[in-house]
Amino acid sequence: KGKVERFNRLVDSFLSEVALEKPNTLERLNELFQVWLSECYQTKPHSALGKKTSPESAFRSDRKALRFVDPDTLANAFLHCETRKVDKSGCISFMDQKYEVGLSFIGCKVDVVYDPADLEELTIEYEGHSPWKARKLVIGERAGQRPAMPSHLQAQQADRSRLLHAAEQKHQERRKEQVPAVAFRAIWKEEGDNV
Structure with missing residues (x-):
């Protein structure tokens, strides 16, 4: 906490000094801050390092090789x-x-490893399987479009009523069944008064 407070005091002192300079661009402000950081912080001896050692000299005197x-x-x-x-x-x-993972993993919970800057491809991890890549599911240009119906299945223009035609046929069949029955009305009209 003390190191952070000390660095914040350094930045505050820089801000008061740079206000007098009035830099016009962000690049110039960054250049001045690098100069201030180098001359007033990194090369200045710090009491915490002992023997009046600066942070830069302490860093350079470390004998451990840098690991990359x-x-x-x-x-x-x-x-x-x-x-x-x-x-x-x-x-x-x-x-x-x-994203398509695979049908063999239906219902399973998988780990999705991803780079937030690039979501075109994800790495999927599942216990017992080596990690694999999953790409965005691209639905084809024909998806969602219905193919044209064959002509024999398409709606045909009606030239007559099928229901009325069927009713007429049924009516004629019924009349044929009723013809043999005797109708007294017909006899009354033919014979006149003699019944």
Whole structure:
């Protein structure tokens, strides 16, 4: 906490000095801050380091060799990880996009390892399987469009009423069944008064 307070005092003193200089650009402000940081902080002896040693000389006198991190290890250190459940279609929903994981993982919870700056490809991890890549699910240009119906299945223009035609046929069949029956009205009209 004391180191942070000491550095904040250094920045405050820089701000009061740079106000007199009135730099016009951010680049000039950064240049002046680097000069101030180097001359007034890093090369100035600090009592905490002992024997009037500056932070820069303490850093340079360290005999341990600098270790450089492997670029892949460094890249993996800044990746993010979240858990998602694979849906019935073998996909996961991630950041309002669908990614295809695989049908064999339906219902499983998988770990999604990703770089927030690049969401085109995700790394999927699941216990017992080596990590694999999942890409955004791209639905084709023909998806969602219905193909044209074959002509024999399309709606045909009606030239007559099928219902009325069927009713007329039924009516004629019924009349044929009723013809043999005797109708006394017909006899009354033919014979006159003699019944």
